[in-house]
Amino acid sequence: MDAEIRVPEVELIALAERFLRSHGLNAAQTGSLARILVAAQRDGSLSHGLQRLPGTRDTMGHPDFNRQADPQPESLSPAVTRIDAQYGFSCLAAERGIPQLIEKARQVGIGLLAVNNGFHSTALWPMVERIAEAGLVGLSMNPTHAWVTPFGGTKGVLGTNPIAFAWPRGEKPPYVFDFATTAASRADIAMHRASGKEIPDHWGLDASGNRTTDPAEVLAGAMLPFGGHKGSALATMIELMGGPLIGDRTSRQSQDFDKGANAAPCHGELLLAFSPELAGGLVAFERAESVFKGFADQNVRLPGDRRYRTREQSAREGIAVSVALLERIRSLIP
Amino acid sequence: MDAEIRVPEVELIALAERFLRSHGLNAAQTGSLARILVAAQRDGSLSHGLQRLPGTRDTMGHPDFNRQADPQPESLSPAVTRIDAQYGFSCLAAERGIPQLIEKARQVGIGLLAVNNGFHSTALWPMVERIAEAGLVGLSMNPTHAWVTPFGGTKGVLGTNPIAFAWPRGEKPPYVFDFATTAASRADIAMHRASGKEIPDHWGLDASGNRTTDPAEVLAGAMLPFGGHKGSALATMIELMGGPLIGDRTSRQSQDFDKGANAAPCHGELLLAFSPELAGGLVAFERAESVFKGFADQNVRLPGDRRYRTREQSAREGIAVSVALLERIRSLIP
Numbered sequence: 089m090d091a092e093i094r095v096p097e098v099e100l101i102a103l104a105e106r107f108l109r110s111h112g113l114n115a116a117q118t119g120s121l122a123r124i125l126v127a128a129q130r131d132g133s134l135s136h137g138l139q140r141l142p143g144t145r146d147t148m149g150h151p152d153f154n155r156q157a158d159p160q161p162e163s164l165s166p167a168v169t170r171i172d173a174q175y176g177f178s179c180l181a182a183e184r185g186i187p188q189l190i191e192k193a194r195q196v197g198i199g200l201l202a203v204n205n206g207f208h209s210t211a212l213w214p215m216v217e218r219i220a221e222a223g224l225v226g227l228s229m230n231p232t233h234a235w236v237t238p239f240g241g242t243k244g245v246l247g248t249n250p251i252a253f254a255w256p257r258g259e260k261p262p263y264v265f266d267f268a269t270t271a272a273s274r275a276d277i278a279m280h281r282a283s284g285k286e287i288p289d290h291w292g293l294d295a296s297g298n299r300t301t302d303p304a305e306v307l308a309g310a311m312l313p314f315g316g317h318k319g320s321a322l323a324t325m326i327e328l329m330g331g332p333l334i335g336d337r338t339s340r341q342s343q344d345f346d347k348g349a350n351a352a353p354c355h356g357e358l359l360l361a362f363s364p365e366l367a368g369g370l371v372a373f374e375r376a377e378s379v380f381k382g383f384a385d386q387n388v389r390l391p392g393d394r395r396y397r398t399r400e401q402s403a404r405e406g407i408a409v410s411v412a413l414l415e416r417i418r419s420l421i422p
Numbered sequence: 423m424d425a426e427i428r429v430p431e432v433e434l435i436a437l438a439e440r441f442l443r444s445h446g447l448n449a450a451q452t453g454s455l456a457r458i459l460v461a462a463q464r465d466g467s468l469s470h471g472l473q474r475l476p477g478t479r480d481t482m483g484h485p486d487f488n489r490q491a492d493p494q495p496e497s498l499s500p501a502v503t504r505i506d507a508q509y510g511f512s513c514l515a516a517e518r519g520i521p522q523l524i525e526k527a528r529q530v531g532i533g534l535l536a537v538n539n540g541f542h543s544t545a546l547w548p549m550v551e552r553i554a555e556a557g558l559v560g561l562s563m564n565p566t567h568a569w570v571t572p573f574g575g576t577k578g579v580l581g582t583n584p585i586a587f588a589w590p591r592g593e594k595p596p597y598v599f600d601f602a603t604t605a606a607s608r609a610d611i612a613m614h615r616a617s618g619k620e621i622p623d624h625w626g627l628d629a630s631g632n633r634t635t636d637p638a639e640v641l642a643g644a645m646l647p648f649g650g651h652k653g654s655a656l657a658t659m660i661e662l663m664g665g666p667l668i669g670d671r672t673s674r675q676s677q678d679f680d681k682g683a684n685a686a687p688c689h690g691e692l693l694l695a696f697s698p699e700l701a702g703g704l705v706a707f708e709r710a711e712s713v714f715k716g717f718a719d720q721n722v723r724l725p726g727d728r729r730y731r732t733r734e735q736s737a738r739e740g741i742a743v744s745v746a747l748l749e750r751i752r753s754l755i756p
Contacts, residue, residue, distance in 0.1 A: 167501040168531035168701055197502035198694075200532045202701050225667060227659075238722045245716035253659045263662075265655040315649025321599040321725050322656070324713070325561075325587045328597075332709035333559060335702035340716065341709070360532075367502055367536050368669035375666035375675070379658070382579035382674065388572045391655050 090413070094406030100126045100138065103417060107141055110421045111148055112155045113177075120180040124210045130407045132398035135275045136211040138409060141417055143352070147177070147207050150351040161185045161201075167192055170202045170334070178206020178357055182215050189361050190222045197366035201359040202334035208232075209352035212252035213266035213392075215359060220254035220262035225362040228252045230330040232353045233346070234339040236270055237310035239320035242297025244310045247339030247353070248274060249326040255376055256364075263380065265391035269323035271314045277303045330358045424747070428740030434460045434472065437751060441475055444755045445482055446489045447511075454514040458544045464741045466732035469609045470545040472743060475751050477686070481511070481541050484685040495519045495535075501526055504536045504668075512540020512691055516549050523695050524556045531700035535693040536668035542566075543686035546586035547600035547726075549693060554588035554596035559696040562586045564664040566687045567680070568673040570604055571644035573654030576631025578644045581673030581687070582608060583660035589710055590698075597714065599725035603657035605648045611637045664692045 104122035109115070121144070129137030147153060157176025161169050161184060169188045173181035185201045192199035212228045219226030232247030252266035272291045280287050281303035289299045292306030300306060313319040331338045336356025337345060345354055364372035383390060402408070438456035443449070455478070463471030481487060491510025495503050495518055503522045507515035519535045526533035546562045553560030566581030586600035606625045614621050615637035623633040626640030634640060647653040665672045670690025671679060679688055698706035717724060736742070 164700060165530040170701065196499040196530070198532060198534045200696070200701065225663070234716075237720075238717055241717065241720045241722040243716075243720050245713060245720075251656075253655070255662050263658070265659070267652045267655065269652070314652050317725070318601045318603070318648050319652070321587070321601065322585075324597070325599070327713055328589050328710050329559070329696075332706040332713070333696060333698050333702050335705050338709050338713050340712065362534070362663075362667055364667050366498060367504065367534065368667050371669050372666040375669075375672055376662050378674070379579060379661055379666070379672055382568075382577075383572055383575065386571075386575045386577050386579075388575040391651070 090410040092408045092410055093414070094408055095414075096406050097126060097130060097402070100129065100407055100409065103414070104138065104141060107417055107421050108144065111145060113148065114156050114158070117155070117157060117176050117180045120183050121177050121210070124179050124214050126407070127214050128211055129409060130399055130402040131395040132408075133211060133213075133395060135273065138417065139413055140209050142420055144209065145420070146349060147209060147351040150207070150349040150354070151347065152345075152354075153207060153351065157181075159184055161188045163188065167196050167198060168200045168202070170204065172204050173206030175205050175354065176207065177210075178203050178208045179210045181206050182357060182359065186215065186218055186359070189359060190219060190224060193224050193361035193363050197363045199361045201361075202336075203357040203359065204334065204336050205354065206357060207352045207354045208357060211266055212250055213254070213264050216252045216254035216266070217262060217264055219359070219361045220256040220264070223256050223365075225256065225364060226252075226254040227360040227362075228358060229326040230357040231327050231337065231339040231342060231355050233343040235274060235311050236313060236323060236339075237293060238324065239313060239317040242293055242310060245340065246313070246320075246323045246327050247342070248311065249323045249330070249339070251322070251326055256373075257377070257380070258373065261392060261396045263390055263392065264395075269313055269319055269326060270311045272311075274307075274311065277306055277311070281307065330356055334358055424744040426742045426744055427748075428742055429748075430740050431460060431464060431736070434463065434741055434743065437748070438472065438475060441751055441755050442478065445479060447482065448490050448492070451489070451491060451510050451514045454517050455511050455544070458513050458548050460741070461548050462545055463743060464733055464736040465729040466742075467545060467547075467729060469607065472751065473747055474543050476754055478543065479754070480683060481543060481685040484541070484683040484688070485681065486679075486688075487541060487685065491515075493518055495522045497522065501530050501532060502534045502536070504538065506538050507540030509539050509688065510541065511544075512537050512542045513544045515540050516691060516693065520549065520552055520693070523693060524553065524558060527558050527695035527697050531697045533695045535695075536670075537691040537693065538668060538670050539688065540691060541686045541688045542691060545600055546584055547588070547598050547729075550586045550588035550600070551596060551598055553693070553695045554590040554598065557590050557699075559590065559698060560586075560588040561694040561696075562692060563660040564691040565661050565671065565673040565676060565689050567677040569608060569645050570647060570657060570673075571627060572658065573647060573651040576627055576644060579674065580647070580654075580657045580661050581676070582645065583657045583664070583673070585656070585660055590707075591711070591714070592707065595726060595730045597724055597726065598729075603647055603653055603660060604645045606645075608641075608645065611640055611645070615641065664690055668692055
């Protein structure tokens, strides 16, 4: 176990910003990405936290990456907004598009935000959480790289295709989930390889299409969707909705576009917002709470519970971060 | 195996209509329900086919069932339509709302149709298929009865909560999936009970919350979601979106509302339509086809393939139906 220290949020954001600025990223992208990586670190969502910072150099090194991206939302209809991330990090584009998405969902009951051409290296939950903070229901999804074979196949076609959802709960933190539609995350498989451990045989296939417990073979072969044919169908929906529906890349096209840069996947991101007040009236929130009460009555944890508890602890005590990671980040600031 | 005969579609629809009319159902609901049950039978989707007809008497016998329902769509905004099924069968309301849903999605890129207060005994795929036939992407979901425990729980809170999706493919039949978010369907568990067979131990829990291979214990206990915590989160999203979001019942409220009538669940149904042309442009369809090609190249079947093949055979040879079922239906026409 790495030694950890606790650092105030503002200091971590300042460090992340110093890092990104030192690699030539413009101020707007820097602020957005630094805040989101630190938010993940704050919530204990370490795979999407500061450990992603060193790898952003690979992404910024992609021949098409745009350090000066300045995305602006474009209204396509009373319900639809598009924003082109201009081959910068997608999080700035999503953040800049969300206010218009929220406004449209409030006006007409539902809104769609298409984020195009963004390098995507952050979790989806911070974005749907923002929609829920505005009292709306948020849903988001995107393709990634074609590492995942559909159920019944052997070769990668689909991405790890995450989906995130948020339901607003008034004074309480929103109900939020965010998961990849694979049996296990690519990071988890890579960690097993690094520590020389076997993986369960339903996580993936080797290059010949056979189930294997060797993580290296899966990374060179194909990952499997979660939940058999149902998870595979859901991953296909996400592939289509987060890619072609909004005129953006499929996971295969995103992978081809990488050109060996080992950058974060460059693709589209679909965000939807729904107004329970327009379609459901005030009873919507009451009835949703009765569902959550049915969970609480039998001590079932909600997907976001652990993150919110970690967030509270971080607010009181500072954000836990590995000393080695901090040193590595500092050493990479020229 | 029951003896089967093949009957022309028009004759089966006429029989189903005679049955429903003889039990006092008005002409509009009769036509809608008969066509949809026969469409399921035609596609080999037997669990949602004509075998549902005898049970419609229980639904029509519910004290609040409305044989004279005459639902009319109401426009709530440029993107949202609501239609009250008026405590009749929900399929008529969905059918009558879909043209306005399609029109709105064409105009503003996305549309939401809330179907409220409908007794629901049909599959979702016929509705999303209709949306895809209009060149739009369709998505639909609904709660049912609270037979399903969330991941980590032991008591039913969620419904079997199906989700259906359709992507239009021009001259080809649309890509369509429709599945319950449970490990197995309630009908499948009941069939195992009827034939005295054990079930896999991940399908459900007994009344004490333990995994069991006894189908009767699961039917008296709780069903499990598919895919562990991910499937459970998805089922929760469907519960919230198909119920509270549109001001309708949760699965528990729907179950309470049954009052022992053994009727089809009475609840809301959410339908969404998206225009790939507005958000994605013409490239949308081309890129989607590249995904399907990635499936076809490795002989992966699409979820609707078997239905479409059966549909073609039915068109050539008539629709296969059990002789015993036909006799039963005829015997129940007073």
